[in-house]
Amino acid sequence: MNRIHDIYRPVDERKADYNEVERRLEPAVIREQVSRCMNCGQAFCHGFGCPLGNLVPDQNRAVAQGNDKLAYELLSLNSDFPEFTARICPAICESCCVHQLDEESVMVRQSEKHIIETAFANGWVVPRPPAAENGKRVAVIGAGPAGLSAAVTLRRRGYAVTVYEREQNIGGLLRYGIPCFKLNKAIIDRRRKILEAEGIRFVTGVEIGTDITADYLARSNDAVVVAIGTPAARDLKIPGRDLKGIHLALELLGTQNKLLTGEVPGVTSRRGADQSAVTEPRREVTPGTLPNARGKRVLVIGGGDTGSDCVGTSIRQGAISVTQIEIMPQPPETRSPSTPWPMWPYELRTSSSHKEGCTRRWDLNSIQFLGKDGHVTGVEVETVQWEMTPEGRPLDFAPVPGTKEVIEADLVLLAMGFTGVPTDHPIVQQLALAQTPRTALVSDPARNVFCVGDCANGASLVVRAIASGKTVPLA
Ligand SMILES: Cc1cc2nc3c(=O)[nH]c(=O)nc-3n(C[C@H](O)[C@H](O)[C@H](O)COP(=O)(O)OP(=O)(O)OC[C@H]3O[C@@H](n4cnc5c(N)ncnc54)[C@H](O)[C@@H]3O)c2cc1C
Incomplete structure (x- = not known):
């Protein structure tokens, strides 16, 4: 079989x-x-x-x-x-x-x-509150998978846990990044009810560092867990970046999810999924400012999973065409010798969104955005030639002369990953946190300040964020 x-x-x-x-x-x-x-x-x-x-x-x-x-x-x-x-x-x-x-x-x-x-x-998933309270308090900053994981782990050890979240609802990128067509947001709401019944307190719509200082949380709790993810998306600062119609991927993905759950008012162009009970209005986003792919030629720059989520979302919004480009070379159809079993394979991945209809191209460097009347009309790109390692991994690239071309687009989505946590981030300053050379946050166990998830390990995966949240070394 x-x-x-x-x-x-x-x-x-x-x-x-x-x-x-x-x-x-x-x-x-x-x-x-x-x-x-x-x-x-x-x-x-x-x-x-x-x-x-x-x-x-x-x-x-x-x-x-x-x-x-x-x-x-x-x-x-x-x-x-x-x-x-x-x-x-x-x-x-x-x-x-x-x-x-x-x-x-x-x-x-x-x-x-x-x-x-x-x-x-079958009703087997029931709240598991701690057998006894230990009389200690923990503040968790950020309600993404890492923060939720730390919260549930520490609550079961008897800590009184409060999770602070700047958005109106919990979930982090589970809710505001990953599209509903991959993860229905009612799934997060269902878990929230169990976490609350276990005694975890959620304070949403509060930005730590601004609305409440992080050092106040440190003073008023026995420990602080920082789980703020990687707030800064990588931008593409090439000529023409100021043109209208160029957006970071999460501007499209986050607002589409908020539309579907009713967190921002507006009408979606397609039948929405039943996303259950999320209804609170969000402050700064209005329907008129939302990026939308309806009737547009969409260009997604960045060939990874976030880019693929932009492809699926653009198709559902009613794009005329969707093209996804990547500077890296096309990976091999099957596992590359550079990643033998049992390693995570370097190979071509084709998502369900790709199969819904998009053009994918590799080896393309973006030179400049082109526009008319202040709005983007396309991107000038150039083919690059990759030098490969003997095992078949890309090493370095050089432009191929005479290969410049324009890909026409009315909406450009930048899906090129995330940088670390900015060194001037208020939480970094207020808690005097050390950072790695790649600006990941470093825990300070002597002061009971613990950093988990993407903010500590770099942008990664939900399962790794959950695993990281379990590692807070408080007995
Ligand atoms: C578009 C997209 C799609 C993805 N798809 C997948 C996928 O399919 N599978 C997978 O495994 N991984 C996926 N990932 C990666 C995954 O979502 C992340 O690795 C994971 O969510 C990281 O968890 P985290 O808790 O560390 O951070 P986040 O999920 O980023 O959560 C951080 C939370 O902290 C909050 N916060 C930040 N600053 C403050 C503050 N000052 N005060 C209060 N709250 C604050 C944020 O609002 C957020 O809720 C995807 C990522 C993106 C961007």
């Missing part, structure tokens, strides 16, 4: 709405799929792949035997938010599955979704 690939709703159906693109697989199909697991003596999925150390082979066996309750109990030993990772994790565990050596990996992520959604449906 082979791994199945038909896990998405049909393209024409899914691109007409913002509901999750993946369909739920029948329990019988999941059981059959996880029965492919060989229960390896050296379980790379568990010990090498999963940052949470999920007991993947044991969970698989329980599911294959029809014991979903046991599977949930095993999963919840290590994973506090499997409903998030089951939807959006790139599944590092699958890339180091021993089956990858000869055929295709076991379907671990879909199995995780089956386990956690079965658990919710």
